Amino acid sequence: MKLTYESVIKLREHPVAGQLADFFRRLGYQAVAAGNDLGNSVAYGIAAGLGEGARNGTLIVPQLGNRVRLARVYTDFEFVEYDKPRSFGxxxxxxxxxxxxxxxxxxxxxxxxxxxxxxxxxxxxxxxxxxxxxxxxxxxxxxxxxxxxxxxxxxxxxxxxxxxxxxxxxxxxxxxxxxxxxxxxxxxxxxxxxxxxxxxxxxxxxxxxxxxxxxxxxxxx
Known part of the structure; x- marks a missing residue:
C-alpha cells in the first residue's frame, strides 16, 4: 500500500491523541481525544502559540508551513501553565x-x-x-x-x-x-x-x- 503524506500524519496523530487521553483517564481525570472534530483546530493552534492564522484559513507553523494536522485532548486536568499566542510575522x-x-x-x-x-x-x-x-x-x-x-x-x-x-x-x-x-x-x-x-x-x-x-x-x- 502506498502511503500519502496526509495518511501518514493521520496514522501518527490519532494514536498519540488517544494514548494521551487514556493516560489522563488512568490518572482519574476525564479526557476525550479529537482530531478534526469537536472544535476549531486552527483557533486552538493559534491559542497554543504553535503558529498563526493564514490568509487561506489554515494554520501556518514556522518551519513547517501549513501542512500540519492538529490533534487535541479535552480534559478537566488543571495545568499549572498555559502557552499563549505568539507573533511570527x-x-x-x-x-x-x-x-x-x-x-x-x-x-x-x-x-x-x-x-x-x-x-x-x-x-x-x-x-x-x-x-x-x-x-x-x-x-x-x-x-x-x-x-x-x-x-x-x-x-x-x-x-x-x-x-x-x-x-x-x-x-x-x-x-x-x-x-x-x-x-x-x-x-x-x-x-x-x-x-x-x-x-x-x-x-x-x-x-x-x-x-x-x-x-x-x-x-x-
Missing amino acids: IMEFCENCKRCADQCPSKAISQDDKPSLIPTYERSDDPDYAWHGQPGVRKFYNDAKKCFKYWGDNGIGCVICIKACPWNKPDFWHHRLIDATNTFTSGFVHRLMTEADILFGYGNMDNDKAVTAFWHSKTGE
Missing part, C-alpha cells in the same frame, strides 16, 4: 503575499489587503448563504461555500492554496533565512519574497508531477 506576510488567493480556482479566498473583524466577501451578510461562523475574530474571511462547491465539483478535493503558499518550501538555507528574519522585515521585502517564489518556480500549478512529489511520503509503499 506570518499575518503580516499574508497581507502582502496573496499567492493562495491568486491561485484559488474558486476565488473563495479573500483578496483584502488587511484582515478584518467581519466578512467582506459577496453575500457575506446573507444568513442563508454565508458559512463563515461568528464574526468578531480578526482574520481573513473566506467564502467557504465557494470552496466546498469546488471540492464537490472537482471530485478529489483541492489543496492548491496550500501548495501555492511560500511557507511550504524545501529546507534550504535561504528559506531558513527568510523564516528567521520574517518578524522584522517590511512589506516591500515580503512582496519581493513572493515574487522570488514565483520566479524560482515554487508552487507552479501547471506542473502535475510537482503535485505528486509534493504529497509523496518516503515512509512506505
Whole structure:
C-alpha cells in the first residue's frame, strides 16, 4: 500500500491523541481525544502559540508551513501553565503575499489587503448563504461555500492554496533565512519574497508531477 503524506500524519496523530487521553483517564481525570472534530483546530493552534492564522484559513507553523494536522485532548486536568499566542510575522506576510488567493480556482479566498473583524466577501451578510461562523475574530474571511462547491465539483478535493503558499518550501538555507528574519522585515521585502517564489518556480500549478512529489511520503509503499 502506498502511503500519502496526509495518511501518514493521520496514522501518527490519532494514536498519540488517544494514548494521551487514556493516560489522563488512568490518572482519574476525564479526557476525550479529537482530531478534526469537536472544535476549531486552527483557533486552538493559534491559542497554543504553535503558529498563526493564514490568509487561506489554515494554520501556518514556522518551519513547517501549513501542512500540519492538529490533534487535541479535552480534559478537566488543571495545568499549572498555559502557552499563549505568539507573533511570527506570518499575518503580516499574508497581507502582502496573496499567492493562495491568486491561485484559488474558486476565488473563495479573500483578496483584502488587511484582515478584518467581519466578512467582506459577496453575500457575506446573507444568513442563508454565508458559512463563515461568528464574526468578531480578526482574520481573513473566506467564502467557504465557494470552496466546498469546488471540492464537490472537482471530485478529489483541492489543496492548491496550500501548495501555492511560500511557507511550504524545501529546507534550504535561504528559506531558513527568510523564516528567521520574517518578524522584522517590511512589506516591500515580503512582496519581493513572493515574487522570488514565483520566479524560482515554487508552487507552479501547471506542473502535475510537482503535485505528486509534493504529497509523496518516503515512509512506505
